[in-house]
Structure formats: C-alpha cells, structure tokens
Amino acid sequence: MTPKVSSFIDTMPATPCLVLDLDRVADNYAAMRRALPSVAIYYAVKANPAQPILRLLSEAGSCFDAASLPEIEECLAAGAKAEHISFGNTVKKPSAIAAAHAHGVPLYAFDSAEELAKIAAHAPGAKVYCRIEVKNEGAEWPLSKKFGTTTERAKDLLLSAPGMGLIAHGISFHVGSQQTGTEAYALAVAQAAMIFTDLKAQGVELKMINLGGGFPIRYQRDVPNADDFGNVIMDAMIKHFGNDIPDMLIEPGRAMVGDAGVVVSEAVLVCQRIPADPRRWVYLDIGRYGGLAETEGEAIRYRITATGRGPVGPVVLAGPSCDGVDVMYEKTPYFLPVSLQSGDRVLIHDTGAYVTSYASQNFNGFAPLEEHYI
Numbered sequence: 001m002t003p004k005v006s007s008f009i010d011t012m013p014a015t016p017c018l019v020l021d022l023d024r025v026a027d028n029y030a031a032m033r034r035a036l037p038s039v040a041i042y043y044a045v046k047a048n049p050a051q052p053i054l055r056l057l058s059e060a061g062s063c064f065d066a067a068s069l070p071e072i073e074e075c076l077a078a079g080a081k082a083e084h085i086s087f088g089n090t091v092k093k094p095s096a097i098a099a100a101h102a103h104g105v106p107l108y109a110f111d112s113a114e115e116l117a118k119i120a121a122h123a124p125g126a127k128v129y130c131r132i133e134v135k136n137e138g139a140e141w142p143l144s145k146k147f148g149t150t151t152e153r154a155k156d157l158l159l160s161a162p163g164m165g166l167i168a169h170g171i172s173f174h175v176g177s178q179q180t181g182t183e184a185y186a187l188a189v190a191q192a193a194m195i196f197t198d199l200k201a202q203g204v205e206l207k208m209i210n211l212g213g214g215f216p217i218r219y220q221r222d223v224p225n226a227d228d229f230g231n232v233i234m235d236a237m238i239k240h241f242g243n244d245i246p247d248m249l250i251e252p253g254r255a256m257v258g259d260a261g262v263v264v265s266e267a268v269l270v271c272q273r274i275p276a277d278p279r280r281w282v283y284l285d286i287g288r289y290g291g292l293a294e295t296e297g298e299a300i301r302y303r304i305t306a307t308g309r310g311p312v313g314p315v316v317l318a319g320p321s322c323d324g325v326d327v328m329y330e331k332t333p334y335f336l337p338v339s340l341q342s343g344d345r346v347l348i349h350d351t352g353a354y355v356t357s358y359a360s361q362n363f364n365g366f367a368p369l370e371e372h373y374i
Helices: 003-009 022-035 051-060 069-077 094-103 113-122 151-160 183-201 226-241 254-260 293-298
Strands: 017-020 040-044 063-066 085-087 107-110 127-131 139-141 167-172 177-179 208-210 247-250 261-271 280-284 304-306 312-318 327-337 345-349 370-373
Touching (some): 003 261, 022 040, 022 226, 022 254, 051 063, 051 254, 063 069, 069 094, 107 113, 113 151
Parallel strands (some): 017 370, 040 063, 085 107, 107 127, 208 247, 280 312
Antiparallel strands (some): 017 261, 261 345, 312 327
C-alpha cells in the first residue's frame, strides 16, 4: 500500500471502495517498458477500464487490448488512437466488428474459421492474428480451455485469410493469468515460431507475435519481476527467430494496475458459526459478487489486514450476499485480530485489477464498490 493510498484511507471513505494510486500505475508501465523496450505494450483494458487509468497510459504511449466495442470506445474517449487498439477477443458480435472497423481499429483476433469469416465480412482488409492454445502451467488463473486453437489448425486458418481479403498478420497466445513461471513464455514462443516458419515456406509471411498477458504481481509470495520475464522472452525470440524477429506485442493488465489498488471494506458480522471449529466467520461488505470473483476456487489469494492489535486467530472470509457460494476463503489459512468486530475496517491489498470490472450491478441490492483514483 502506497503512502498516497494510506493517507486517503485515513479520511474514512465509505465502504466498500477501491483506492488506487495512479503514480504506481505509471511506475509499473515504465518498468515494463524498460524490461521490454522493443515490445509494444497493449494494456488489457478488462483489468481495470477506469478513464483515469486509460488517460494516463494513453499519454504515456501505451496501446490497448480491448475485449468489446464499449472498451474500444472507452479507449477512444480517453484519447487513444484507433490504430493503437487491438480487438483481442476471439468471440465478437458482427455489429461490434463492423463498428470497430468503422472507427479504424486495425487488428482482430480469431481462433476459428467462423470468427475469421465474420471478420472478413465486417472488417474487410483488416489485419488478423490467430490465437493458439499453449500450456498454462504455473498460472493461478488458467485460460487455456475456452480460447486458442491447435498449431495445425492455426496454419490452415492463416493460409485461408488472404483469399478472404484479410491480411494474415500474426500469432497470439496467452500463458494464463497470474503466470508465476517465466518458462511458459519460452515454450509458447517456440510453438509460435514453428508456425511462422511453416507459413513462410508456403508463401505467407507473418509479421507479428502477440505474447499476451499473464505477467503476475506479488500477492502472498514472491514472483518473477518484469526484468525476469523480459530476459526470458527476448532470449527465446532470438533463439527461434534470429535476426528476423517479428513485431512483438504484450497485453499486461494485472501487472499494470494490480498492486496499485487497495479495497477498503467493513466487517459486517464476526461470529463463531460452528462450535467445534475454532475459526470465526468474518462477513465483509464485499464478496465474490462485489468484485472478488478471482477468489473462486481460492485461486487468487489476496493479502488481507484489519484494524486492531493484539493476538490473531483463524478466520473464514465470506461476502454479504444471501448466496451460499459467496465465500472467498475457507480452505486457505487466514488470520485476523481476535479483537475484530462488526464495523471494523478490513483492507484487501493488491486489488487494482479485475475487482471493479467483475463487480456485479446491485446483486441482492448491493451497489458496486466506489472507486477513487488518486
């Protein structure tokens, strides 16, 4: 938690809320730029689409990876140029493709013949890149089942693109969100390089490799830093492409904003639910429906602190809704002050990414959390 965030929290804002330090976002962008100076950064808007963040990154020179037409329009409203936006979702409405094309968005992702046909029909002449399925080992939030196609299928699809009036531009992959292992990128680069080589032999020369996102932040344990990932990625690119390195894109989201924000919440109820279980149940005024969706399966384990001093004891952490699955942590050990009671503040750290964008609209009547960008 930065001093700016700490000072703002001392003003006792209404809870639940997110307090995010924009200076930390700027620092994270600069660190990624230093680690990969020859790579174009396309901020993954879905991580946090707030206008202050988009404006800051646009002014810093970032490009943007958008998952929907509204995200594209939010980027444009923040001052981004259409040519600096990639429509990176492989599942898009025809109307959204057409509107993005009318705005001048040049890049479109796909991973199926049907999606490629939609792009050809509604964004003629566009540059397209095919998302391949790669291993997500090491990722705490895997993404490999829903997206990506096989290497062989990707080659067939890209070979067909020119005949459909499209530009076969490149390959993309995603090694999984909160990827804690650098080697995942090296393996994916090797897989993508084979496609480049095979297509070139068949007369189609790809120009771009999109290495996706996945860059992690520290929650409760150390993770590789931007320089670690940069070194592994560039070593792999040189190894597999030599002096003929294509244009490179990355799509960091969590790494840009995750550690810049803190959720301020309130304990609504603290009770001993099960006599034989020493753990207290702590119900917060934010839960899985309020923005903490990444606690599903206890995949992302935020660092959580609370007001009060003295001894601590084990707790189960749950949300405020009348839904039985609105429990964040029951298996992962968490400890909070024994003195904690209803009305006390509880801080959920490193929550700048995916919390506001996951928050439901008035589920059980609870309004989405307030947002403060400082």
